[in-house]
Amino acid sequence: MIVTIDGVAASGKSSVAGGVARALGMPYVSSGLLYRAATLLALEAGTDLGDAPALLQLLERSPLRLEPLPEGNAVFLAGPQGERDLTADAHTGEVDAGVSALAQLPELRGWVNARLRALTPPFVAEGRDMGTAVFPGASAKFFLTASPRVRALRRVKERLDDVDAVEAALIARDAKDRQQSQPAADAHRIDTSELDLPGVIAAVLAELER
Numbered sequence: 692m693i694v695t696i697d698g699v700a701a702s703g704k705s706s707v708a709g710g711v712a713r714a715l716g717m718p719y720v721s722s723g724l725l726y727r728a729a730t731l732l733a734l735e736a737g738t739d740l741g742d743a744p745a746l747l748q749l750l751e752r753s754p755l756r757l758e759p760l761p762e763g764n765a766v767f768l769a770g771p772q773g774e775r776d777l778t779a780d781a782h783t784g785e786v787d788a789g790v791s792a793l794a795q796l797p798e799l800r801g802w803v804n805a806r807l808r809a810l811t812p813p814f815v816a817e818g819r820d821m822g823t824a825v826f827p828g829a830s831a832k833f834f835l836t837a838s839p840r841v842r843a844l845r846r847v848k849e850r851l852d853d854v855d856a857v858e859a860a861l862i863a864r865d866a867k868d869r870q871q872s873q874p875a876a877d878a879h880r881i882d883t884s885e886l887d888l889p890g891v892i893a894a895v896l897a898e899l900e901r
């Protein structure tokens with residue numbers, strides 16, 4: 692069983708996927724965290740975010756491990772001194788601003804997708820194109836939306852930033868990610884603007900029980 696939860700930036704996908712996965716007793720996998728980790732490594736190495744061959748070379752010599760825990764995904768980089776947890780560093784404004792450039796490269800999408808398809812079900816997969824490009828045969832698909840203002844207000848609670856600037860950055864990132872963010876024709880769409888987290892999780896679980 693594979694359940695896909697896609698949606699726009701900061702629509703609550705990770706929290707919803709985590710809650711649904713916990714309720715179902717399975718892990719959830721954040722595809723965005725792999726794009727973020729690759730972007731972080733590239734920024735740190737000074738690799739051009741549009742240079743697919745250089746990025747793939749960098750990733751080949753940087754062993755990443757995604758830990759798909761239901762309480763939150765983490766990503767680690769293996770190194771001579773042991774593993775470095777990249778999770779927090781992958782969620783900065785700098786990574787937010789750069790990740791869409793890397794994510795539009797077909798080679799990098801292939802790199803992420805191959806890792807996801809190598810996982811053994813059951814799991815909940817969360818991202819933009821889980822229900823379309825990556826797992827078109829998933830058992831159930833969801834697509835989350837929310838107004839830009841609501842998403843910005845939620846984000847500001849996590850990272851103490853100016854709400855107007857955060858809203859503008861989210862709108863810009865949605866525009867850059869538009870190509871891979873089209874809902875699957877058979878996805879259940881949920882507008883989370885008026886719902887709290889338990890409400891969205893309950894809506895997904897109710898649909899799964901039908």
Ligand code: C5P
Binds near residue numbers: 724794
């Ligand atoms: O979901 P999250 O906001 O963490 O994703 C970070 C970025 O990774 C997105 O803005 C997008 O550029 C890219 N992404 C993608 N396809 C996915 C998941 C994420 O292109 N399935």
